[in-house]
Amino acid sequence: MLSTNEVITSSSYIKHHLQNLTYGQFPDGYWGFAHTSEQAKEMGFLAIHLDTLGVSFLLGILFLSFFYRIGKKMTYDTPSGTQNFIESVVSYINENVRGSFNGQNPMVAPLALTTFIWIVLMNTMDLVPVDWFPYIAQKIGVWFGADLHHVFFKVVPTTDPNATLGMSIGIFILIIYYSIKEKGMGGFAVELAFHPFGKMMLPFNLFLEGVNLIAKPISLALRLFGNMYAGEMIFILIALLPFWIQWSLSLPWAIFHILIVLLQAFIFMTLVIVYMDMAHQKEH
């Protein structure tokens, strides 16, 4: 990626890798791609990260189409290898849901499956060598007439807090919805106001439970984001080393990262199940 007329420093390389492909409204009103990190920052809230959305969309479609295809031709008798794989994943998720979720809701298990597989796929993007996708994106960008150094591409959606926050906000909405649906408006209010210290301490209870409630989606999102961001950061730092020594660090880190990829997806899924269970519990 070294261009002839611009020298890439370590810091610009890192910065370049940590910038999303942003499309949004410039301060002066018109819409377009951000050419620098500063421009992206100036766009504020009215912008979208095309790389995050695109990659996560493609991975979601990959997951759904693969499972859908196998699910359509499920057989009772002698399952094929892929069917076995799908079944083991599904039964693993199902066991987890049965173990932690005590309510009656046919949505929780598919939700857990979607969460787990989607996050696993998005995290797995971290294992692709850090320069591959940005390089391809730059080639395509240049082909479309963009400046080589203005094409950003961040391939791991879960290293974008927007992605993890988007998911955790979805979970948050479900928590609120099912809390009210299962406990009633009054029941939910009582839970927020009269616990854990009884009626006399109402403001304090409200504050405590409120923080507790808000902390759920934020911790959920930031845990996943933080882990993946740190992992990606280390891959980028390793990529700064001379190419002949990179493997000695990137290989162990990648192998270790496989564990993190699965572990973070599992933690996210387990917490989703636990939060759903808490939302469905009638007695506190």
Added chain:
Amino acid sequence: MNINLTMFGQLIMFAMFTWFCMKFIWPPIIIAMEERQKRIEGGLLAAERGRFEKAEAQIKAKEIINQSKSLATEIIANATRQASNMVEDAKYIALKEAGKVKEQAQAQLEQDTICVRNELKNKVSALVIQGVSAVLDKEVDVRLHQQMIGKLSESLS
């Protein structure tokens, strides 16, 4: 690392994927798995039942064999008894019949003896009369001495 509309895009995608998974992916897979589980369970139960039934059938078969064995011995014993009875009866009847036949034969014999004796007597008396008449020649008129001849023949018998 700016928070922006991407968040909502991701949220909408997440909702859509979850909905699709809930609608079209989870049910067929879980139904197929449960169906297989049921089948395997049923198969195992059937096998267990089959084994149990086999054991039961074996016991039953043994019982039947034993029963039929005792029945057979009983039948044989009965048959033997009946046969010996029949032989006894036959013997008795035969003896009785033999006695009857013997008696009849004896009676016949006696009758025949009497008959023959009478005949012999008649023949002897005729012969005597013939001889006497030959000896006496015309001195004895049969018609005249009828009474005497009759007494004679009577005494010969």
